[in-house]
Amino acid sequence: MPEVKLNNVVKTFDKGRIIAVDHVNLTVRDKEYLTLLGPSGCGKTTTLRMIAGLELPDEGEISIGEKRVSDLPPEYRDIGYVFQEYALFPHMDVWNNVTYGPRVKGWNEKKSNKIGREMLELVRLFERTDAFPSELSGGMKQRVALARALSSGSKLLLLDEPLGALDAKIRTDLRYEIRKLVKDLQLTAIHVTHDQAEAMAISDRIAVMRKGKIMQVGTPQELYLNPQHIFVANFVGESNFLEGYVADRVGHKLTVELRGGIYVKSLNKDHKKGEKVVVAIRPEVLSITKGEKSGVNSIVGNIEGFRFEGNNVRYEIRLQNEDMIVVVRPALMAEWLSVGEKITVAFPFEKSFVFSYPEKGLRTELALE
Ligand SMILES: Nc1ncnc2c1ncn2[C@@H]1O[C@H](COP(=O)(O)OP(=O)(O)O)[C@@H](O)[C@H]1O
Ligand SMILES: [Mg+2]
Numbered sequence: 484m485p486e487v488k489l490n491n492v493v494k495t496f497d498k499g500r501i502i503a504v505d506h507v508n509l510t511v512r513d514k515e516y517l518t519l520l521g522p523s524g525c526g527k528t529t530t531l532r533m534i535a536g537l538e539l540p541d542e543g544e545i546s547i548g549e550k551r552v553s554d555l556p557p558e559y560r561d562i563g564y565v566f567q568e569y570a571l572f573p574h575m576d577v578w579n580n581v582t583y584g585p586r587v588k589g590w591n592e593k594k595s596n597k598i599g600r601e602m603l604e605l606v607r608l609f610e611r612t613d614a615f616p617s618e619l620s621g622g623m624k625q626r627v628a629l630a631r632a633l634s635s636g637s638k639l640l641l642l643d644e645p646l647g648a649l650d651a652k653i654r655t656d657l658r659y660e661i662r663k664l665v666k667d668l669q670l671t672a673i674h675v676t677h678d679q680a681e682a683m684a685i686s687d688r689i690a691v692m693r694k695g696k697i698m699q700v701g702t703p704q705e706l707y708l709n710p711q712h713i714f715v716a717n718f719v720g721e722s723n724f725l726e727g728y729v730a731d732r733v734g735h736k737l738t739v740e741l742r743g744g745i746y747v748k749s750l751n752k753d754h755k756k757g758e759k760v761v762v763a764i765r766p767e768v769l770s771i772t773k774g775e776k777s778g779v780n781s782i783v784g785n786i787e788g789f790r791f792e793g794n795n796v797r798y799e800i801r802l803q804n805e806d807m808i809v810v811v812r813p814a815l816m817a818e819w820l821s822v823g824e825k826i827t828v829a830f831p832f833e834k835s836f837v838f839s840y841p842e843k844g845l846r847t848e849l850a851l852e
Contacts, residue, residue: 485513485547485548485638485639485671486510486511486512486513486547486548486671487509487510487511487534487545487546487547487639487671487673488509488510488511488544488545488546488547489507489508489509489510489530489533489534489543489544489545490508490543490544490545490546491506491507491508491542491543491544492504492506492507492508492530492533492540492542492543492544492545493505493506493507493540493541493542493543494526494529494530494533494538494540494541495541502694502695503526503529503695504526504529504530504533504540504695505526505694505695505696506542506543506696507526507530507543507695507696507697508697509690509697509700511671511673512671513671514669514670514671515671515672515687515688516662516665516666516672516674516685516686516687516688517671517672517673517674517686517687517688517689517690518673518674518675518676518681518682518685518686518688518689518690519531519673519674519675519676519689519690519692520676520677520678520679520682520689520690520691520692520718520719521677521691521692521693521718522677522693522718522851522852523677523851523852524852525692525693525694525695525852526692526694526695527643527675527676527677527692528643528675530675530692531641531643531673531675533545534547534562534641534673535557535560535562535564535641536552536555536556536557536559536560536562537557539553539554540553547560547561547562547639560639561635561636561637561638561639562637562639562640562641563632563633563635563637563639563640563641564632564640564641564642564643565625565628565629565632565640565641565642565643565645566628566643566644566645567643567644567645567647567648568648569616569621569624569625569627569628569648570628571616571624571627571628571631572616573615573616573617574615575615576612576613576614576615577603577608577611577612577613577614577615577616577619577627578599578603578612578613580616580627580631581599581602581603581627581630581631581634582595582596582598582599582634583631583634584631584634584635585598585599585634585635588635598634598636599634602630602631602633602634603630605630605633605664605667605668606626606627606629606630606660606664607626608623608626608627608630611623620653621648621649621650621653622649622650622653622656622657625645625646625648625649625657626657626660628645629645629661629664633664633668633670637670638669638670638671639670639671639672639673640665640670640671640672640673641672641673641675642661642672642673642674642675643675644675644676644677645657645661645674646658646661646676646678646681647676654681655684658681658684658685659684659685661674661685662685674686679718679719679720682703682719683703683707683719684703686702686703687702688700688701688702689701689702689703689706689719691706691714691715691718691719693714693718693851694852698711698712698714698715699711699712699715703719706719706720707719707720710722710763710836712838712848713761713763713838713841713845713848713849714848714849716763716836716838717763717849720765721765721766721809721811722763722764722765722766722836723763723764723765723766723769723808723809724761724762724763724845724849725739725741725742725747725761725762725764725806725808726741726742726759726760726761726762726806726840726845727739727740727741727742727747727759727760727761727762728740728757728758728759728760729754729755729756729757729758729760730746730756731756732751732754732756734751735750735751736748736749736750736751736832737749737750737751737754737837739760739762739837741762741804741806742804742805742806743802743803743804743805743806744804745782745802745803745804747762747780747782747832747835748779748780748832749762749832749835749836749837750832750833750835750836750837751837752837754837754839758839758840759839759840760837760838760839760840761837761838761839761840761841761845762835762836762837763835763836763837763838764808764830764834764835764836765834766797766808766809766810766811767811767812768830768831768834768835769808769810769828769829769830770810770812770828770829770830771798771800771810771812771818771820771826771827771828772818772826772827772829773818773820773824773825773826774825774826774827775825775827776827776829778827778829779829779832780829780830780831780832780835781827781828781829782802782803782804782808782827782828782829783802783803783825783826783827784800784801784802784803784808784825784826784827784828785800785801785823785824785825785826786798786799786800786820786821786822786823786824786826787799787800787801787807787822788822789820789822791814792814793814794813794814795811795812795813795814796811796812796813796814796819797809797810797811798810798811798812798820800826800828802828808828810828
């Protein structure tokens with residue numbers, strides 16, 4: 484039913500000076516849980532507001548199901564919307580908040596009551612029907628907001644940073660509850676967040692946005708295993724970036740000369756000999772051994788610092804060519820190394836990515852805004 488399509492959608496503000504959404508093409512499949520992920524200011528909310536009809540696109544088309552909705556006012560789009568700040572009616576109790584939609588729609592009392600009851604049972608708040616929003620915790624308020632968004636029977640749910648105002652533990656619990664609700668009710672959901680861990684955990688697919696553009700759309704695994712842009716390699720998961728030049732290519736193997744005459748092997752993706760490139764290596768695929776070791780993709784360095792992060796240890800390492808690299812090891816498996824210690828890092832060549840060096844430089848490419 485509600486497949487959502489955006490076709491070349493553009494939205495500017497401030498007489499065109501701010502390009503909030505820049506030629507976005509996106510298809511959200513029926514019953515899919517899709518997340519728009521990107522740094523603050525990249526155009527996520529604007530995209531969502533255009534789907535809801537709260538903002539009109541300057542250019543392009545939006546359709547929901549078979550219907551072109553670009554010029555349709557919000558009340559005709561049949562959408563449930565959940566905001567970061569709950570937006571509950573403070574003077575109404577839980578029951579009246581949740582049954583407000585059905586009543587405004589003119590449904591009879593029996594039907595309104597039935598759906599109100601169902602929705603509150605789904606979010607496990609049926610015992611709190613008499614409570615006012617001010618008497619509820621953040622997590623409860625957001626569950627009421629969900630029930631209210633769904634009580635009008637909408638099959639399309641839009642969620643704008645719905646977990647942003649909650650404490651860490653509740654945030655992770657509610658994340659799975661929302662996904663389960665969406666799946667049980669067979670809804671299509673478009674979720675907006677800047678939190679990559681949340682996006683990875685909750686989504687069928689993620690659209691990574693940067694500066695109004697969609698950089699890549701894929702399942703969490705696809706984005707992690709096969710990032711198509713340096714920005715994605717850094718924003719979904721984490722990466723170290725080492726600059727170098729292609730020294731040689733044989734079949735699917737590439738040899739890259741890093742600064743300081745260090746040679747590493749990586750996977751070839753049509754890079755030319757002599758091309759300036761960036762090798763991306765995830766901190767968790769690097770191993771560390773004490774002392775100076777030789778071998779393929781082994782680089783000698785010194786521990787400059789480390790942080791115990793609970794489940795992981797994060798080492799900051801200065802390589803012999805002065806490049807900095809981060810290595811993350813599971814705490815229980817980590818060698819406890821001290822600052823100043825000489826070590827060798829190594830990585831399997833097929834677990835690194837090579838990108839052409841960005842035209843505007845690496846820093847600009849990685850910048851969040
Ligand atoms: N009503 C508005 N007037 C002017 N600029 C706006 C308006 N809404 C959003 N913007 C700008 O558009 C860009 C995208 O904003 P937004 O969609 O809210 O990003 P996100 O939700 O990803 O943080 C930002 O630069 C923001 O300042
Ligand atoms: Mg926003």
